Amino acid sequence: MTLAACVLAIIVLMFLRVPVAFAILGPCLVFMVAAGASEGLATRQMLSGVNSFPLLAVPLFVLVGVVANRSGIATRMFDFVAALFGRVRGSLGYVTLGVNVGFSWMSGSALADAAALGKLMVPAMVQKGYPKPFSAGLSATSSLIAGVMPPSIPAILYASIAMVSTSALFAASVIPAFIMVLCIAVAIWFFVRARKELDGEAFAWSRVGRTAVRVIGPAITPIIILGGILGGIFTPTEAAGAGALYILALGFTYRTIRLRDLPGIFVEAALTTASVMFILGASAVLSWVLAREQVPRRLAELLLGITDNPIVFLLLVNVALLLLGIFIETGPAIVIAAPILYPVAEAFGVDPLHFGVVVIMNLILGLLSPPVGGVLFVVSGVTKTPLNQVIAGVWPFFIPLLGALLIVTLWPELSLWLPRVLGLT
Numbered sequence: 333m334t335l336a337a338c339v340l341a342i343i344v345l346m347f348l349r350v351p352v353a354f355a356i357l358g359p360c361l362v363f364m365v366a367a368g369a370s371e372g373l374a375t376r377q378m379l380s381g382v383n384s385f386p387l388l389a390v391p392l393f394v395l396v397g398v399v400a401n402r403s404g405i406a407t408r409m410f411d412f413v414a415a416l417f418g419r420v421r422g423s424l425g426y427v428t429l430g431v432n433v434g435f436s437w438m439s440g441s442a443l444a445d446a447a448a449l450g451k452l453m454v455p456a457m458v459q460k461g462y463p464k465p466f467s468a469g470l471s472a473t474s475s476l477i478a479g480v481m482p483p484s485i486p487a488i489l490y491a492s493i494a495m496v497s498t499s500a501l502f503a504a505s506v507i508p509a510f511i512m513v514l515c516i517a518v519a520i521w522f523f524v525r526a527r528k529e530l531d532g533e534a535f536a537w538s539r540v541g542r543t544a545v546r547v548i549g550p551a552i553t554p555i556i557i558l559g560g561i562l563g564g565i566f567t568p569t570e571a572a573g574a575g576a577l578y579i580l581a582l583g584f585t586y587r588t589i590r591l592r593d594l595p596g597i598f599v600e601a602a603l604t605t606a607s608v609m610f611i612l613g614a615s616a617v618l619s620w621v622l623a624r625e626q627v628p629r630r631l632a633e634l635l636l637g638i639t640d641n642p643i644v645f646l647l648l649v650n651v652a653l654l655l656l657g658i659f660i661e662t663g664p665a666i667v668i669a670a671p672i673l674y675p676v677a678e679a680f681g682v683d684p685l686h687f688g689v690v691v692i693m694n695l696i697l698g699l700l701s702p703p704v705g706g707v708l709f710v711v712s713g714v715t716k717t718p719l720n721q722v723i724a725g726v727w728p729f730f731i732p733l734l735g736a737l738l739i740v741t742l743w744p745e746l747s748l749w750l751p752r753v754l755g756l757t
Contacts, residue, residue, distance in 0.1 A: 334363060334366055334367070335363070335621070335625045335627070337359075338359045338360060338362070338363040338621065339359075341358070341359035341362075342355055342356055342359050342360075342618075345358065345359070346659070346660060346664075347659075352611050352614075352660075352661070352663075352664040353607075353610040353611045353613070353614040354614075356611070356614040356615065356617070356618050356664075356667075356668075357374075357613075357614040357617060360374070360614070360617045360618050360620075360621050361374055361617070363621050364617070364620075364621070367624070373620075374617050374620075377613075377616045377617045377619075377620050378613035378614065378616055378617060379613070380616060381612050381613045381615060381616025381617075381619075382609050382612050382613050382616075384492050385567075385569060387488070387492050387609070387612070388569045388572075389483070389488055389498070389568045389569040389571075389572040390485060390488055390489075390605055390608055390609070391601060391602070391605035392569065392572030392573050392575070392576045393439075393440045393483050393485060393488070393572045393575075393576075394440075394441070394485070394601045394604045394605050394608075395576045395597070395598075395601040396438055396439070396440070396483075396553075396557075396572065396575045396576050396579055397438065397439035397440060397441050397444040398444075398597050398600050398601045398604075399576070399579045399580055399583055399589065399597060400435065400438045400439055400444075400448070400553075400579055401439075401444060401447065401448040402583065402588065402589055402593065402597065403579065403582055403583035403586060403588045403589055404586055404588040405435070405438070405550045405579075405582070406431065406435060406448050406449055406452050407452065408543070408546045408547050408550060409430075409431045409434045409435065409547055409550060410427065410431050410452060410453070410456070411543040411546065411547075412540075412543040412544055412546065412547045413426075413427045413430040413431050413434070414427045414543075415535075415536070415539040415540045415542075415543045415544075416430075416540060417430070418534060418535040418536070418539070419534060419535045421524050421525070421527070421528075421530055422520060422521070422523070422524025422525075422527070422530045423530075424453075424456060424457045424460055424462060424530075425457070425462070425466075425470055425520040425523070425524060425530075426517065426520060427453075428449070428453045428457065428467075428470050428471055428474055429470070429474045429513060429516055429517060429520065431449055431452075431453065432445055432449055432471075432474035432475055432477055432478070433474075433477055433481070433513055434550075434551075434554075435448065435449060435478065436477045436478035436481040436509070437481065437482075437483075437553065437554030437557065437558060438483075438550075438553050438554065438557070438575070438579065439478050440478060440482075440483040440484050440485040440488075441478055441479070441485050442475045442476050442477075442478045442479040442662075442696060442699055442706075442707055443475075443699070443706055443707060443710055444478065445474075445475035445477075445478040446471065446472060446475035446707045446710040446711050446714075447710050447714055449471060449474075449475065450468070450471045450472070450475070450710065450711045450714045450715050451714040451715060453467070453470075453471050454467045454468050454471050454711070454715040454717065455715070457470075460530070461529055461530060462530065463725075464717055464721060464725075465717075465721040465722070465724045465725035466523060466725050466728075467725070468711050468712070468715055468717045468721060468722045468725045469722060469723075469724070469725020469726040469727070469728065469729060470516075470520065470725065470729070471711055471715075472700060472707045472708060472710075472711040472722060472725070472726050473516060473700065473726060473729040473733070474516060475699075475707055475711075476512070476696050476697070476699060476700065476707070476733070477509055477512055477513060479662060479692065479696040479699070480505050480508060480509040480512060480689075480692055480693055480696060481505060481506070481509035482502035482503075482505055482506065482557075482558055482561070483502065483557055483558070483561075483568065483571070483572065483575075484502070484505060484692065485608070485663075486662050486663065486666055486692045486695070486696065487501050487502060487505055487688070487692060488568065489608070489612065489663055489666050489667065490666050490670055490688045490691060490692060491688070492612070493612075493615065493619075493666065493667065493670040493671060493674075494670050494674045494684060494688060496684045496685060496688060497756060498567075498568045499561050499562070499564075499567070499568060499756055500685055500751045500756040500757055501685055501688050501689070502558070502561055502562065502568065503562055503750045503751040503754055503756050504685040504686065504688065504689050504747040504748065504750065504751050505689055505692070505747075506750055507746050507747065507749065507750060508689050508693060508736070508740045508746060508747055511736045511739055511740060511746065512693075512733065512736045514736075515732035515733060515735055515736040516729060516732060516733070518732060519728060519729050519731075519732045523728070549582050549585070549586075550582065552578070553575055553578060553579055553582075556571065556574050556575050556578055557571045557572070557574070557575040558571075560574065562750075562754055562756075563754075564754075564755075608663060611663060611664055611667055612667060614667075615667035615668070615671070618667070618668065618671070619671040622671055622672060623671075627672055629675070631672060631673075631676050632675065632676040632679040632680075635648070635676060635680075636679065636680075640680075642680045642681055642682050643741075643742065645676075645677070645680045645682070646682065646687075646690060646741050647741065649673060649677075649690065649691075649694075650690070650694055650737065650738075650741060653665070653669060653691060653694035653695055654694055654697060654698075656668070656669060656695070656698070657694060657695040657696075657697055657698020657699075657701060658698055658701040658702075659698075660698070661698065661699070661706055662692075662695045662696055662698060662699060665695045665698065666691065666692070666695060669691065669695070670691065673687075673691070674687065682744075683744055683747075683748060685747060685748060685751060685757065686744040686747040686748055689740060689747045690737075690740060690741055693736070693737050693740060694737065697730075697733060697734075697737070700726050700729075700730070700733075702719075702723060705723075708722050708723060708726065
């Protein structure tokens with residue numbers, strides 16, 4: 333009953349919009365005192381929860397995303413992808429998707445992508461005759477790719493909590509991320525196929541060449557980050573540091589960032605990092621509470637009593653996580669779900685990398701789901717689009733996104749092939 337009261341208190345506090353870290357930490361501290369544990373133990377648990385070398389990558393990847401937002405890279409990528417897709421019907425829809433893919437290799441955050449690209453892509457689409465709900469919905473949906481594609485910050489959080497290799501989880505996420513891209517592209521095709529008014533512009537090699545030169549610099553960023561990690565040259569933390577230095581150099585080269593901008597950039601990155609780390613510290617205390625009460629073991633016994641089929645278990649997890657993601661943002665949801673479900677997945681024999689990808693893909697969908705849906709509010713705010721129109725534009729993309737999730741869930745090899753080829757497992 334004490335544990336039930338603790339969990340209920342956490343849920344109530346989150347619904348009351350208490351900051352996530354405090355909503356988790358407060359009831360857990362009360363539980364620990366009631367159980368006879370000291371406050372010093374809670375402090376030690378919090379410190380050990382963030383005392384991790386892989387977590388050093390978080391502030392550096394956050395810095396990469398902040399600098400990329402301010403350096404004008406998005407505009408350069410837009411011009412190049414628009415030149416490539418010039419004559420395709422509905423070209424700006426595919427351009428929006430393509431720019432989000434390119435930006436995801438630098439930002440690692442769906443909210444950062446939504447903020448940086450929404451204010452660029454949505455007005456451009458509306459100006460060319462695309463319905464505003466579709467434009468805002470596509471921009472919001474495409475931003476989710478950054479939450480799955482490495483260097484995904486949710487993947488770093490999950491890897492830290494579940495104690496799996498960040499590099500291996502990054503590699504496991506690549507193909508599932510491109511499956512999401514393919515499913516979104518199919519949805520775009522269905523929308524534009526009969527709309528002749530959305531025909532593209534004339535294709536010109538001269539325009540492609542001119543815009544390609546302007547993206548050479550940004551194109552090297554994912555080579556440094558992803559190539560360094562997947563090629564075994566860098567650890568994720570080292571790759572994040574190298575990427576941050578390189579993209580800062582780009583900003584100075586393009587003269588979109590000046591010395592006087594650095595304090596604001598570093599403060600923005602520090603505030604975001606502090607929020608993430610505080611939540612992780614609180615999650616370590618929650619993990620102690622759950623372990624003390626043997627929640628993972630009891631849940632495993634319960635589910636094994638229902639089924640011994642790993643696929644059925646994963647489908648049940650999908651339903652549970654989709655519901656959790658509706659009410660709790662991705663980072664805190666990973667913090668809450670991973671310590672409980674990861675040991676259960678091990679009991680079912682589910683590969684930890686495959687399970688990590690499934691968890692992230694499930695919870696990232698919550699960013700498109702009211703009432704929490706962070707991406708919905710970001711896109712609505714930066715594009716001055718009413719929230720109901722953003723939601724209306726997002727719903728048609730849910731079916732293809734759920735299809736991508738189901739494909740990745742049912743075929744583990746889609747997640748495991750690349751890490752195996754790269755020798756990361």
